[in-house]
Amino acid sequence: MKTLKAIRIVAWAAVAIVIGGVATVLVLQQFDDPPIATVATIGGPFSLTDQHGQLVTEASLKGHPSAMFFGYTYCPDVCPTTLFEMTSLMAELGPDADKLKVYFVTVDPERDTQAVLADYLQAFDPRIGGLTGSREEIDKTLSAFRVFSRKVEGEDGSYLMDHTASVYLFDDDAVFTSTIDYQEDDTTALAKLKRLIDGA
Amino acid sequence: MSFHMILAAVAVSVSLVAPAAAHEVTLGSLTLTELWSRATPPNAPTAGGYLTITNTGDTADRLVAVSTAQAGKSEIHEMTVSDGVMTMRPLAEGVEVPANGTLVLAPGGFHLMFMKLQAPFVEGEEVPVTLTFEQAGSVDTFLHVMQIGARGPDGHAGHDDMKMDMSE
Numbered sequence: 218m219k220t221l222k223a224i225r226i227v228a229w230a231a232v233a234i235v236i237g238g239v240a241t242v243l244v245l246q247q248f249d250d251p252p253i254a255t256v257a258t259i260g261g262p263f264s265l266t267d268q269h270g271q272l273v274t275e276a277s278l279k280g281h282p283s284a285m286f287f288g289y290t291y292c293p294d295v296c297p298t299t300l301f302e303m304t305s306l307m308a309e310l311g312p313d314a315d316k317l318k319v320y321f322v323t324v325d326p327e328r329d330t331q332a333v334l335a336d337y338l339q340a341f342d343p344r345i346g347g348l349t350g351s352r353e354e355i356d357k358t359l360s361a362f363r364v365f366s367r368k369v370e371g372e373d374g375s376y377l378m379d380h381t382a383s384v385y386l387f388d389d390d391a392v393f394t395s396t397i398d399y400q401e402d403d404t405t406a407l408a409k410l411k412r413l414i415d416g417a
Numbered sequence: 418m419s420f421h422m423i424l425a426a427v428a429v430s431v432s433l434v435a436p437a438a439a440h441e442v443t444l445g446s447l448t449l450t451e452l453w454s455r456a457t458p459p460n461a462p463t464a465g466g467y468l469t470i471t472n473t474g475d476t477a478d479r480l481v482a483v484s485t486a487q488a489g490k491s492e493i494h495e496m497t498v499s500d501g502v503m504t505m506r507p508l509a510e511g512v513e514v515p516a517n518g519t520l521v522l523a524p525g526g527f528h529l530m531f532m533k534l535q536a537p538f539v540e541g542e543e544v545p546v547t548l549t550f551e552q553a554g555s556v557d558t559f560l561h562v563m564q565i566g567a568r569g570p571d572g573h574a575g576h577d578d579m580k581m582d583m584s585e
């Protein structure tokens with residue numbers, strides 16, 4: 218009996234070691250992949266039109282990862298630079314870029330009409346969708362995506378827009394995963410996009 | 418090889434290695450370098466302009482105005498990004514060039530702001546500008562237009578390893 222008990226103890230100890238080992242591996246695996254913050258509150262229903270007149274809604278964000286950023290064509294620096302960066306990143310991704318949808322959403326729909334966006338976006342990757350809509354629909358989208366924007370009036374009726382400059386990344390379920398921040402280095406930005414595509 | 422041919426070869430190699438945007442303007446104790454801008458997307462209404470101003474004098478000066486025939490309206494602006502939000506404001510008083518110091522106008526910060534563009538800024542072209550300083554007065558010069566997304570006056574965009582049709 219004693220030997221049987223000893224065997225049982227050894228067996229359970231072995232089980233414990235195996236379980237402990239598996240648990241350790243699982244924990245390590247989690248840390249191996251840098252943690253991605255999941256903020257379920259970013260995103261929601263919207264209904265906008267791209268530069269070709271196609272309807273784009275929250276359903277358009279499903280089935281593939283997406284990158285979305287917000288700006289306006291009167292912006293001399295951040296917006297064209299971000300569009301150019303996304304164009305370059307898509308070129309570096311190669312065929313994988315087709316698995317990603319990239320959207321530039323105007324915060325200034327009064328001036329950024331479908332026609333204006335169609336012209337402007339010719340300088341960038343043709344797969345980038347430029348989204349506009351009524352002021353009401355844009356405002357709804359901005360608030361769903363927690364995007365800050367503010368109109369700053371000039372003295373002669375002209376105006377500028379302050380706005381969120383980050384690129385928002387979403388997985389294939391339209392769940393927000395992370396951002397590419399303004400002037401984030403290319404290597405990190407490319408790694409984020411690759412991770413997003415590989416995870417989908 | 419004749420002496421002239423050697424000279425010509427030297428001249429060609431110098432022009433090949435010299436960065437496109439290497440021109441320098443002296444105005445009193447101010448030296449202006451790295452004068453550049455970026456090509457604009459089709460029908461873009463605005464463009465930014467950038468330069469470095471070095472002041473070897475013992476008194477501060479101030480860049481107070483900019484103008485160009487290529488824009489309906491030109492201003493001096495400051496851009497900041499904080500908490501992920503981009504803010505841009507005109508500086509009605511201009512911006513100071515410190516005594517024995519340097520003022521840098523560059524993407525993400527101080528810039529010349531051109532609005533109501535009469536025509537797009539085209540890569541490889543030059544945009545004539547007049548810059549006015551409080552002390553040193555005005556000077557006519559030009560900005561070199563680099564590619565869309567260029568990060569500096571040497572024309573390098575974010576991704577050196579890729580060649581776009583619009584690059585170089």
Ligand SMILES: [Cu+2]
Binds near residue numbers: 494530
């Ligand atoms: Cu500006």
